Every structure is written in C-alpha cells, then in structure tokens.
Amino acid sequence: MGMSGTKRYVFLCERLTIIELEWSYMNIFKENIDFLKDIPLDSVLKADEEFFSVMKSIRERLGDKKYWLDNYVEKVLEAINNRQASECSEDGFSANCALRHLCTTILNGEEAEHPLYSEIKASLEKYQKGFQENETVRSLAIITAFPEYMKISVNEYLQAAAEDLGNVIDSIKLKEYFDSISAIVGEREMERFNLAIKCRFMIAPALSIYLQGMMNDYLYCFLHRDRETSRLVFQLLLDKNSDPQGVI
Amino acid sequence: MNIFIETQRFYVGMPLHAVVDKDENFLQLALKIRQQLGERAFKLDEYLATILNAANLWSVQQASEEAEVDFADIRSVCKDIIDDENALYDHEYYPALKEYIDKNRSRFQERYTLIIMACAAVAPEFMVRMAKKHFDSLAEEFNNVMDVVELRHIYRELTYAVGEQDVDRLNELIKRRFFISMAGDVYLQALTEQYLMELQYRDKETSRQIIQIMLDDAAKAPE
Numbered sequence: 001m002g003m004s005g006t007k008r009y010v011f012l013c014e015r016l017t018i019i020e021l022e023w024s025y026m027n028i029f030k031e032n033i034d035f036l037k038d039i040p041l042d043s044v045l046k047a048d049e050e051f052f053s054v055m056k057s058i059r060e061r062l063g064d065k066k067y068w069l070d071n072y073v074e075k076v077l078e079a080i081n082n083r084q085a086s087e088c089s090e091d092g093f094s095a096n097c098a099l100r101h102l103c104t105t106i107l108n109g110e111e112a113e114h115p116l117y118s119e120i121k122a123s124l125e126k127y128q129k130g131f132q133e134n135e136t137v138r139s140l141a142i143i144t145a146f147p148e149y150m151k152i153s154v155n156e157y158l159q160a161a162a163e164d165l166g167n168v169i170d171s172i173k174l175k176e177y178f179d180s181i182s183a184i185v186g187e188r189e190m191e192r193f194n195l196a197i198k199c200r201f202m203i204a205p206a207l208s209i210y211l212q213g214m215m216n217d218y219l220y221c222f223l224h225r226d227r228e229t230s231r232l233v234f235q236l237l238l239d240k241n242s243d244p245q246g247v248i
Numbered sequence: 249m250n251i252f253i254e255t256q257r258f259y260v261g262m263p264l265h266a267v268v269d270k271d272e273n274f275l276q277l278a279l280k281i282r283q284q285l286g287e288r289a290f291k292l293d294e295y296l297a298t299i300l301n302a303a304n305l306w307s308v309q310q311a312s313e314e315a316e317v318d319f320a321d322i323r324s325v326c327k328d329i330i331d332d333e334n335a336l337y338d339h340e341y342y343p344a345l346k347e348y349i350d351k352n353r354s355r356f357q358e359r360y361t362l363i364i365m366a367c368a369a370v371a372p373e374f375m376v377r378m379a380k381k382h383f384d385s386l387a388e389e390f391n392n393v394m395d396v397v398e399l400r401h402i403y404r405e406l407t408y409a410v411g412e413q414d415v416d417r418l419n420e421l422i423k424r425r426f427f428i429s430m431a432g433d434v435y436l437q438a439l440t441e442q443y444l445m446e447l448q449y450r451d452k453e454t455s456r457q458i459i460q461i462m463l464d465d466a467a468k469a470p471e
Contacts, residue, residue, distance in 0.1 A: 026412065027403055028419045032387040032396050035302040037432025041376050044436060048372040056466050070460050077444055077459075079258040085312035085438040093309055158256070165255045178250055187250075194251045201444060204437040206259035208429035212308045215426055219304045223297065234300070235293050238279055 039203055047200040054193045061185050072177040076197060079169045083161060083206040092213020095153045099145065100217060103138045115152060120145050130240065132228050139221035139233045146218055150211070157210055274421035281418065284410045295402045296422075298394050303426040305393060306386060311431040315438030318378050322371070326363040344370050361451040361458075368446040368458050375439045383432055 028034060055073065059066045105112045106121050114120075123144045127137040182190045222234040229236065251257055278296060282289045322345070328336040329349050336342060348366045356362045390396070406415045447459040454461070 026416065027400070028416070028423060029299055029302075029403070030396075030400060032390040033383065033432075035299075035390065035427075035430075036306065036383055036386060037430045037436075038427075039430075039433050039436065041379055041436075044379075044440075045372055045376055052463075052466070056463055059463055060467065070457070073459065074448065074457065076252060076258075077448055079252075079255070081441055081444045081448070083259055084441050085308070085434050086316065089308040089312050089434065093307075158260070161259050162255060165258060169255065171253075171255050175250070175253065178252075191250065198251060201440055202258075202437075203440060204429045204433040209308055209312075209434055209437070212427075212429040212431075212434065215428065216304060216307050216309070219300055219426060222300050223304070232293070232297060234275070234296060237275060238282055238293075 044200070044203065047196060051193075051196040051200045054189070054196050058181065058185050058189060058193060062181065065181075065184065068177055068181050072174065072181065073197075075169050075174055075177075076194075077201065079165055080197075080201050082165055082168055085204065085206075085209050088206045088209035089213035091157070092153075092210040093216055095157075095210075096142075096214045096217040099142055099149050100138070103141050103145075107134055107138060116145055116148055119148070131226065131236075133226055135224060136226040136228070136233060136236070139224045140236070142218065142221045143233070143237070150214065153214065154207070154211070157207065161206065274418060274425055277414065277418050277421060281406070281410050281414055285406075288405075288409065291402055291405055295399070295406060298399050298402075299419075299422055300426065302390065302394055303422075305390060306431040308429060308431050308434045311435040312438040314382070315435045316442065318382070319375075319439055319442035322367050322374060323363060326366045329366075330359060330362060341370065341374055344374075356451065357453050358451060361449075361453070364446045364449045364458055365461070368443065368462065371443045371446065375436070375443065378439065379432070379436055382435060386432075 055069065059069050062069055102112055102114055102116075103120060103124065106117070106124055120141055123141045124137055127140045131137050131140070178190055222232070224233045225231070226233065226236060231239070278292060282292050285292055321339075322341055325336045325339050325341050325345050326349065328334065329342070329346050330353075345366050348369050349362065352362060352365060356365065403415065447457070447462075449458045450456065451458070451461065456464075
C-alpha cells in the first residue's frame, strides 16, 4: 500500500527508449484501472511522434532511394495488421469453446478425436466421483486440461499465423531492404525505427490477444457456483486439495 | 538487432514459456495462504473471486469491437462534413476535422482519400482521447460491480496475516495467468489497426499510400 513501494521500471522487451512504466509493485490490483490496461496512454502519442519523425529523417537521408523505405514500411505494417484484434480474440474464445464442447461430448459418452481425449476422459471420471453436477465436473475438467490444451492451441495458432504471413510478406526481401537502408543511414537508425514501429503499432500483439480470448470461458469455470455445495469451483479446488495428482 | 528479422516477431510479443508454463500455479500459493489464514480463509476466497470476476468484466472481444465502432465515428463525421450535411455538428471531433477538410478540400479528387487523410491527420490525438473517455466510463462501471475499496481492505487484512510478499506474489501470478493482454490495451490496438488501414490506403488518383502523402507533405513543410 502506501509504504515505500513505487519503483520505476523501464519496460524492457525492446520498448526501452519510449515507454517508461511506473507502477506500484506493492499492490498491483489497487485501482479499477489496474484491471483495464497496462500501457500508459501518453506513450502511444509519444510513439506516434517518434515513428513519424524517425521515418521522416531516414527518408530525407535516403534522397532518391526513399522509396526503399516506403516499400519497407508498407510490408512491415501489412504484416502487423495481418491479424486483427477482433479476429484474434474471437479465435481464442472459440478455441476454448472447443475445449468445453470436447468435455461435453465425452460427458455424453460419445467418442471424440483429440490428443487430450483420454486425459480429459479420466479427469471427468475422477471429478464425477466427487461431484454430482455435470456443470461442475466439466468446469473442473476444463481447468485441469487447460495448460496442455493451451500449448496445443498456441502451436496451431503459430503455424497458421506463420503460413498466413508467408503469403503476405517475403522476409528475405524485407531483410534486403533493411540492410540496404542501413548501409546508407546506419543500422542503429533502422533499429530505432523498428522499435518505434513496434511501440506504436503493436500495443497488444496478436498471440497475446488470442490467449486472452481463451481466458474468458476459462475464468467462468473458476467462478461457476456448484449447485450442490453452493461453492465456487476455485473454492472446491482449494478445499479438495488433498489429492497430489490434482490440478494444484 | 533487427527486431523484425523473423516473421514470428510480428505476432508474438512475449516469451511463450512465461504464459504456457504450469510450474508456478497461483492455486498452489493460494492454498498456502489459505492454510495460514485458518478460520479467516474465506477472506482469501472473497479476494480471489473479486479479482477473477474483474478479469472477465471487459473481454477482449468486446474491447476490439467497441474500438472498431468508436473509430468508425470519426469517419462518419468526416463524411458528414464533406457532404455538407452538418448532422453531426455537435460531435466533439467536428471542429478539428472541419478545419482540416476545408483546408484540403480541393487537393484531392477522390472523396474517400480526403476522408481518410482527415481521419489520419487527427487520429493519434483523438485515439488517446477516445481511449481515455472509454476507460473512465468503464472504471465507473466497475464500481457498480466490484468494490475496489473493499478489495484494498481485504488486501491489507491478508498482508497483515500472511505478509506482503506472498500476497504480492499471488497478485503477480494471477496477473500473469489471467491478464495476458489487458482489454484496454486491446482496445488501443484495435483503434491502431483502423489507423493503420488508413495509413496504408492507396489514393486512386496518385496511386500513393496515405502515409507517403503525409510524409511528402512533411518533407515540403518548412521546419
């Protein structure tokens, strides 16, 4: 709380020059806004200015060759906008709905084809011994399967994204542009430019949004109230934890 | 280092293992804290329920859709001004957009280019204003659903009982698991995508992209 506590953190992961985040490490869930956003709004404006001013200055230095930079930027921006936030979040949400559907299918005694089929079946059977309500059993099974399921989904997502992007940009060509421009204006300047692009246009990367989309239904599972015991599922998990093989 | 050297860099923002690892489960730590709390264990349950609930109050699906709708607003105002309809006269973005459009009306033959140019010119500042307004109204909505003062109160109680270190660590684990991308950041990202589409739009008359036109203008302008 109010004690000592505010540390200045330079937001690493390549945002060094532009974004400086300040937050209290003492209690990260202190205000409503703590549940809403991470990136400070002014940093977006700063990044916008940085992007245009660096681009303008590189363009000037390139003279007749400024079209190199225009082509480079066109491709990079296209790549960034290749997967849009609304798509990514929907895809993530659907991925988790598919897990729910898989559990329902197994609960109905039907066969399903999935790498986690037998694991999920076993965990449903285990929870059925302890709880009478199917909705509770399913929520518990989803929570148990989630980490593995997420790994599989992320891999599928990455493969699809790589394929999509392969159709849109030619990474060798892109690197050639980067090198040719660097030869004139210096590599540091181009690195700075890339960083500005990232800070301005990749506020939330596609995969993160996809994963967050998966959280929606997953969170409902934790917060589902079991009709039999009137307790929330996460409470049941904590209550039941005498089983070392369990979720915890 | 060239950060766009691999295509993966265009859609992966963080190290994957940070998200996918099961090693540090927030439930393990919650259980430890619960045991220390003894009879007061229900306090932790209340704390967790409130935070998990808050994590789901504004979904990323909603956030991205709302951003698309909000951005479309700017375009509507531009169209309104260009067509001299003035129906959206009251709109807070009207004066700035009108000024831009009046100044540049005769510059472009393509109506749509003028719309996009006007949007792109004002977008960065408006986006931040739009986002701020949106966050403020959401923060208020949160107040109807959760009591943040009460939450802070429980936090204090928990830290007195089990120490700050564990509770802060618990917060961090929850954040890492459930707040991978904050809805507010996704809202900004979705606004940004609309802006990007404008920057990349190609004027039919000159075959140049909006961003090229903007930079050519900037190069000509006196410092």
